[in-house]
Structures are given as structure tokens and as C-alpha cells.
Amino acid sequence: MRAPRFWNRPTPGWQAHLLAPLAALYARATAARVARAPDLVPDRPVICLGNLNAGGTGKTPSVIALAEMLKASGTEPAIVSRGYGGTLEGPARVDPTRHSAAEVGDEPLLIAAFAPVWVARNRAEGVRAALAEGAPLVILDDGHQNPAVAKALSVVVVDAAVGFGNGCVIPAGPLREPVSAGLNRADAVLSIGPPEAQAAFRQRWGAEIPGPLLTASLQPLQTGLPLAGLRVLAFAGIGRPEKFFDTLRRERAEILRAVPLGDHQPLTEGLMRRLEHDASSTGAQLVTTEKDAVRLPKSFRQKVMTVPVRLVFDDPAAVRALLEATLSG
Missing domain, CATH: 3.40.50 (Rossmann fold)
Incomplete structure (x- = not known):
């Protein structure tokens, strides 16, 4: 909502x-x-x-x-997160090679690329588990x-x-x-x-x-893929999708359509097929955030361009x- x-x-x-x-x-x-x-x-x-x-x-x-x-x-x-949107109650250490966003939440899965992450509904238990591992x-x-x-x-x-x-x-x-x-x-x-x-x-x-x-x-992370002049269909399921769209505009991407989604909204095959059809009909590249990218169905991970940002x-x-x-x- x-x-x-x-x-x-x-x-x-x-x-x-x-x-x-x-x-x-x-x-x-x-x-x-x-x-x-x-x-x-x-x-x-x-x-x-x-x-x-x-x-x-x-x-x-x-x-x-x-x-x-x-x-x-x-x-x-070590990072301890509630794992919003995930099914695991924890405490459990996030393993990107076997856990999905549906299990641990999209944010912990993204953060796990940078530091050890524990998900736990009970934060005290999550901190105990991280400290027991020597953090x-x-x-x-x-x-x-x-x-x-x-x-x-x-x-x-x-x-x-x-x-x-x-x-x-x-x-x-x-x-x-x-x-x-x-x-x-x-x-x-x-x-x-x-x-x-x-x-x-x-x-x-x-x-x-x-x-x-x-x-x-x-600030957008420089990945070698220029955004200036790129025709895009942008979608984002973050707390404030407008922030992502504003980032694309500052990078001079040509946004043909901006699709705001609910925070943590599941990216189902059906939704992605509709977005892919809309992008194809206008000659646009699908683009999204890093947080959304970890929720993409496997069949779409090579089709959607990710625009990472760093604080x-x-x-x-x-x-x-x-x-x-x-x-x-």
C-alpha cells in the first residue's frame, strides 16, 4: 500500500x-x-x-x-536485519548462493554482498548469533x-x-x-x-x-554503461520510487515510462512479462534498482539493466x- x-x-x-x-x-x-x-x-x-x-x-x-x-x-x-518480506524467522546467516529474497528479504540479500548478514525476527537473537560468530x-x-x-x-x-x-x-x-x-x-x-x-x-x-x-x-555507481540518452522503462519497488526516477533524470536517461511499485512488491513472471511487452513496444530498455534486481525471476535477470547507487x-x-x-x- x-x-x-x-x-x-x-x-x-x-x-x-x-x-x-x-x-x-x-x-x-x-x-x-x-x-x-x-x-x-x-x-x-x-x-x-x-x-x-x-x-x-x-x-x-x-x-x-x-x-x-x-x-x-x-x-x-556483521549486519542484523529483521528480513522484512522473507519467510525465515532466524536467526540465520544469509547465503546469497542458496537463499532467495523470498526467504530472507531483498535488503539482506543485497547487503550480504558487502558484509555478513543475519536475519532474525527477534533482533536480540540475531545479535547474539552474530556475536557468537566473532563479529x-x-x-x-x-x-x-x-x-x-x-x-x-x-x-x-x-x-x-x-x-x-x-x-x-x-x-x-x-x-x-x-x-x-x-x-x-x-x-x-x-x-x-x-x-x-x-x-x-x-x-x-x-x-x-x-x-x-x-x-x-x-550517487550512481559508474558501471561503464552510460545512461545519457538511453530510452528506458523504469520500475522500482522501494520506499520512494521517485528517488530512483529522479536519479535517472539527473543522469539524462530518457524515461519513456516510470512504473512505481509497492515497497518489496514481488516481481512475478506475469508482471515482468507485461513490463517487457511495454518496453519492447516502445523500444525501451527495462531498468531497475539493485534492491529490486534481487527479486527478479531468473529468466529476467539478463534482460533488466540494474542501476546501482552508493551513499x-x-x-x-x-x-x-x-x-x-x-x-x-
Whole structure:
């Protein structure tokens, strides 16, 4: 299900006010949950990359970027994910040679190319399993509202173009909890987007951020396949498909059709055949994201062009300093 448009308006409208009583109940339930004592206080650092918004902020590329930075400094992290959309309850280590996205989820399968990944519905059990394998540090993919594991560092990831929407909690807005409550438990905020979006985000939300504000952008990975002038039918089943379409436009691809899909939506043979027919009839190349590509049926993996992106920090030194303080603490 796609998010209602009124969620991302800058201020609450009549729909948000109408749903305010339900939002208050949701916020109260979240507050009660996060106040619980942790089930696990690990003897090694756990870094949580979470969000306040219900999906679509850029956590997956953030996890990959953080893992790569840690590896470059000599620390090999393990990743623990809930494995959204997968059937395995875990804890189980993701093996890309035998696991499918249907089993472990698309995000863990993608991240497993960069670092060891454990999927577990119970995050404390997932962290225990990763630590038992000798991981010196665990990155928790999501879990800011989950108190099961004590965190050494909590970073809230946000899409600068959307910010915290209308500032309201589900169902009146896009948030899992109020902005002030969520940010007061965070050690830093990571805002992702181009400079103009970052400026707008700072103006609207900067005063509410009590800790460091880190910034970054998503940049296409240079694969040697030029996008400029390429006629494409683009499809994406990520939290905010428009981000992918905007990336293609910035790379000067000619988008003949853009197909937004639901986040984690299964890419069935039937759906892919329809998209292939539409692309063929217009002379377009099918293109999608890395996250979607791991869900493609095998018969389509050679037919669809993948456009990978990587997170680029505006101030890598500030991120490294935060990590070093966490590791030394």
C-alpha cells in the first residue's frame, strides 16, 4: 500500500487532524514499547541505523556505506536485519548462493554482498548469533523503536526531500513516533539528498535536531554503461520510487515510462512479462534498482539493466569520528 499523499505535506491538513486520536494511541503504544529494558546488553558495540518515517529513507545504502567505512578502517562488522518480506524467522546467516529474497528479504540479500548478514525476527537473537560468530561490531538495520538490544550508537536516517512529512504519527502522518521523542533517543541524524533538499530540510527541521546532523547523497555507481540518452522503462519497488526516477533524470536517461511499485512488491513472471511487452513496444530498455534486481525471476535477470547507487557522505571525517568514538567507548 502506498503512503497517502497528505502524509508528506509540510503541515498537518484536515485528514491528519481527523486521524489525530488514532495517532495518539499509536504514539502511546510506541512510547510504552521503547521504554522497556533491553533483553540484551552486548559486550561489543551495536550501531543502529533506524528511522522515524515508515520506510523509504535510505537505510539500506546507509548500512552498506557504514559497513564499507568500518571495513576500510580494519573492523569487519556483521549486519542484523529483521528480513522484512522473507519467510525465515532466524536467526540465520544469509547465503546469497542458496537463499532467495523470498526467504530472507531483498535488503539482506543485497547487503550480504558487502558484509555478513543475519536475519532474525527477534533482533536480540540475531545479535547474539552474530556475536557468537566473532563479529567485533554489529550494525542493526532498523530497530530504533525496538528496545530488545542496547545500542552504543543510534542514527536516525531521513530522506531530506521528505523530511518528517507533516510531523504526525501513523495514521495521521508517516511517523512511527513523534519527532521530539525519536530524536531525543538518537545520537545523530543522517539526512540523505541533494543540496537543495538538504537546505530545505535544515530550514524546516534543523531546530528540532539535538545532536549532530550528518549529510550524504546517493550517487550512481559508474558501471561503464552510460545512461545519457538511453530510452528506458523504469520500475522500482522501494520506499520512494521517485528517488530512483529522479536519479535517472539527473543522469539524462530518457524515461519513456516510470512504473512505481509497492515497497518489496514481488516481481512475478506475469508482471515482468507485461513490463517487457511495454518496453519492447516502445523500444525501451527495462531498468531497475539493485534492491529490486534481487527479486527478479531468473529468466529476467539478463534482460533488466540494474542501476546501482552508493551513499556518499558530505563529510566522511565527521562520520569516521563518530564511529571511532563509538568503538573506543
